[in-house]
Amino acid sequence: MNATKVSISTAVFLAVFKAGVGIWSGSLAVLSSAFDSLLDIISSTVNFYAIRLSMLPPDENHPYGHNKFEPLAAQIQSFIILFSGVYILYKAYMNFHSNVEIKAMGVNIAVMAVSICITASLVYFLKYAATILKSSVLYADSLHYKTDLLSGAGILVALVIIKFTGLYVIDSIVSAVIAVYIIVSALKLNFQVTRELLDETLPEEDMQIINSVLDRHKVEIVDVHKLRTRSAGSRKFIDMHLVLFHSLSLQDGNDIRKDIEKRIKAGIKDADVNIYIEPCDPEHCETCRVCGEQDGSEPEHADIKNK
Numbered sequence: 001m002n003a004t005k006v007s008i009s010t011a012v013f014l015a016v017f018k019a020g021v022g023i024w025s026g027s028l029a030v031l032s033s034a035f036d037s038l039l040d041i042i043s044s045t046v047n048f049y050a051i052r053l054s055m056l057p058p059d060e061n062h063p064y065g066h067n068k069f070e071p072l073a074a075q076i077q078s079f080i081i082l083f084s085g086v087y088i089l090y091k092a093y094m095n096f097h098s099n100v101e102i103k104a105m106g107v108n109i110a111v112m113a114v115s116i117c118i119t120a121s122l123v124y125f126l127k128y129a130a131t132i133l134k135s136s137v138l139y140a141d142s143l144h145y146k147t148d149l150l151s152g153a154g155i156l157v158a159l160v161i162i163k164f165t166g167l168y169v170i171d172s173i174v175s176a177v178i179a180v181y182i183i184v185s186a187l188k189l190n191f192q193v194t195r196e197l198l199d200e201t202l203p204e205e206d207m208q209i210i211n212s213v214l215d216r217h218k219v220e221i222v223d224v225h226k227l228r229t230r231s232a233g234s235r236k237f238i239d240m241h242l243v244l245f246h247s248l249s250l251q252d253g254n255d256i257r258k259d260i261e262k263r264i265k266a267g268i269k270d271a272d273v274n275i276y277i278e279p280c281d282p283e284h285c286e287t288c289r290v291c292g293e294q295d296g297s298e299p300e301h302a303d304i305k306n307k
Contacts, residue, residue, distance in 0.1 A: 003125070003126060003129040003133075003138055003141075005048065006122070006125065007040070007044040007047070007122065007126060007141055007145075008041060008044040008045055008048060010118060010119075010122050011037050011038075011040035011041040011044055012041055013118075014034075014037040014040070014115055014118060014119070015034055015037035015038045015040070015041060017034075017111065017114075017115065018030055018031070018033050018034035018037060018111060018112075018115060019031065019034035019035075019037075019038070021107060021108060021111045022034050022108075025105075025107060025108050027108050027159070027171060030108050030111060030112065030155065030159075031091075033112070033115065033148070033151060033152055033155055035084060035087065035088070036084050036088070036147075036148055036151070036182075037148065039080050039081070039083070039084045040144060040145065040148065042080060043076075043077040043080050043081075043140075043141065043144055044141060046073050046076055046077060047073050047074075047077065047138070047140070047141055049073075050069045050070055050072065050073030051069075051070065051073075051135070051138075053066050053069040054066050054067045054068075054069040054070045065232070065235060067232035067235040068197065068232040070135060070232070071193040071196040071197050071232070072193075072197065073140075074139075074140035074189065074193040075190060075193045075194065075197065077140050077141070077144060077189070078140070078186045078187075078189040078190035078193065079186070079190070081144060081147065081182060081185065081186035081189065082182075082183060082186035082187065082190070084182060085179045085180070085181075085182030085183035085185075085186060086179070086183065088175055088176075088178065088179040088182065089175075089176055089179035089180065089183070091175065092172045092173070092175035092176040092179060093172075093176070095171065095172045095175070096169060096172040096173070096176075105159060105162065105163040106163075108159050109156065109159045109160060109163065112152055112155050112156040112159060113156060115152050116149060116152045116153060116156060119145055119148050119149045119152060120149055122145050123142055123145045123146050123149055126138055126139075126141050126142035126145060127139070127142040130142055140189055140193070143185065143189060147181065147182055147185050150178075150181065151178040151181065151182065154174050154177065154178055155174060155175075155178070157174075158170050158171060158173075158174035159171075196231055196232070199230040200230070200231075201228075201229045201230065202229040202230070202231060202236055202238070202268075206229070206236065206268050207229070209264065209267040209268055210227075210229070210238065210264055210268075212267075213260055213263040213264050213267065214260065216259075216263070217256055217259070217260060220244055220245060220248060220252070220256055221242055221243070221244060221256075222243040222244060222245055222280045223242075223243040223280075224240055224241070224242055224243075225240070225241050225243070226239070226240060226241045226276075227239075227240040227241075228240070235270050235271075235272060236268055236269075236270060236271045236272065237271075237272045237274075238264060238268075238271055238272070238273045238274070239273070239274040239275070239276070240274075240275055240276070241275075241276045241277075241278055242256070242257070242260075242275055242276070242277055242278065243278045243279070243280050244256065244277060244278070244279065244280060245280050246279045246280045253277045254277070256277075257275045257277055260273075260275060261273045261275060
């Protein structure tokens with residue numbers, strides 16, 4: 001919550017700061033940067049309410065919680081970023097033909113230098129917060145401001161070149177390049193959060209943690225099936241069915257379940273783990289039938305299978 005408040009406050013300051021100078025000097029690059037900061041205000045505000053809603057506890061209509069408000073907000077943000085890129089590209093094309101001159105180059109350069117320093121600090125802060133909180137919406141916010149940072153650096157270089165060469169067309173060319181970069185970044189972000197909204201399985205590193213925990217109990221486990229994983233915002237949902245040897249007591253099965261849940265949660269932050277215990281029978285494992293018919297000898301245990 002505090003991270004989004006800092007993001008909104010910074011975006012308001014930068015938008016007003018750059019818009020005033022951009023309108024006064026006639027620099028499309030500075031003005032386009034101000035427009036992007038205006039969209040940052042909208043995006044960060046959406047993120048603020050998305051995080052608030054995602055923190056609501058599960059209810060009757062949302063038994064899995066409200067965590068998907070985060071990727072939904074990130075997707076909305078991707079469309080806002082895309083719109084800003086298309087708009088800047090259009091303005092760059094128009095200014096290229098009208099060959100607009102820029103005044104007070106020194107002021108424009110100073111404005112962009114200050115803006116870059118502030119934005120760089122914000123990007124670091126948001127990226128750190130996103131890593132700690134495992135928040136897709138804060139990651140999207142950091143990506144958005146990283147785009148601003150790179151575009152701001154490009155604008156600063158362009159303004160310095162224009163100051164010494166007088167080639168005002170560079171303003172439009174740099175703006176067009178920045179616009180293309182913004183559009184590509186928006187499409188990448190949209191693809192990423194769409195995968196989350198479509199309940200794609202957890203990344204490979206998380207699956208390795210799950211499998212390593214299950215391997216610790218391979219002596220008691222006959223089979224693992226219906227292993228399903230997905231993420232929603234910072235929450236990660238994992239559920240599975242465990243088939244245990246029928247010779248184990250109910251207490252033993254419950255202890256195994258609790259240990260697996262505990263170890264997965266320790267390895268995967270904000271994990272919601274649900275494990276269903278099933279007894280072994282001939283339908284699941286030939287070993288169990290042999291175990292029941294023989295004279296109490298230790299059966300040869302089956303390998304774990306994720307189905």
